[in-house]
Amino acid sequence: MKKLSLLFILLAIVGTTQAQVKVGDATLPNTVTFSGEDLSINGAGLRVKFFFDIYAGGLYLKKKSASGNTIAAADETMAIKLHILSGMMSRSKMAGALRDGFEKSTKGNTAPLDDRINTFIGFIKDEIEEGQIYDIVYEKGKGSVIYKDGVEKGHVEGLDFKEALFKIWIGDNPADKGLKNEMLGAF
Numbered sequence: 001m002k003k004l005s006l007l008f009i010l011l012a013i014v015g016t017t018q019a020q021v022k023v024g025d026a027t028l029p030n031t032v033t034f035s036g037e038d039l040s041i042n043g044a045g046l047r048v049k050f051f052f053d054i055y056a057g058g059l060y061l062k063k064k065s066a067s068g069n070t071i072a073a074a075d076e077t078m079a080i081k082l083h084i085l086s087g088m089m090s091r092s093k094m095a096g097a098l099r100d101g102f103e104k105s106t107k108g109n110t111a112p113l114d115d116r117i118n119t120f121i122g123f124i125k126d127e128i129e130e131g132q133i134y135d136i137v138y139e140k141g142k143g144s145v146i147y148k149d150g151v152e153k154g155h156v157e158g159l160d161f162k163e164a165l166f167k168i169w170i171g172d173n174p175a176d177k178g179l180k181n182e183m184l185g186a187f
Helices: 002-018 068-073 091-105 111-122 159-170 177-183
Strands: 020-023 026-029 031-034 037-049 052-061 078-084 133-139 143-148 151-156
Touching: 020 037, 020 052, 026 037, 026 052, 026 078, 031 078, 031 133, 037 177, 052 159, 052 177, 068 159, 078 159, 091 111, 091 159, 111 151, 111 159, 133 159, 143 159, 159 177
Parallel strands: none
Antiparallel strands: 020 026, 031 037, 037 052, 052 078, 078 133, 133 143, 143 151
């Protein structure tokens, strides 16, 4: 009976550890569900700035892919999970990083997206704190949705917006090349 109990505990531990990915001080799930669709982790890594781990980021897709531009252009449900690891990330720094990211991802042509960029950034109303989790999700048929700790904060419509948004992390000129490579499966 003791051997059977020990085996059960061992299997439970192995099953639990395989259902998550450790990224720095964060633990990201291997799968997430949005709009009733199951997504699997494509890759995950750290956003590092000045030798500090700012956040752990994971890319979740229906089917694994290594092509950032193809992923960003796809009209299918997908997500980027950001687990905040540092108090250095504030609301204003996140807003600035998103604006810079849109500038890069659109090659300076943000004009068609400006109103939606402002709306999306406006959903980040509260100060950002260490340990919070933001999910940036494209839900097919709805648009780009931002969740904070599992609570929807708002959404913006348009595949063009989603493409520019996801290219911030996985496009040709990403915010962090190392994180891009890790999100595209090199972890």
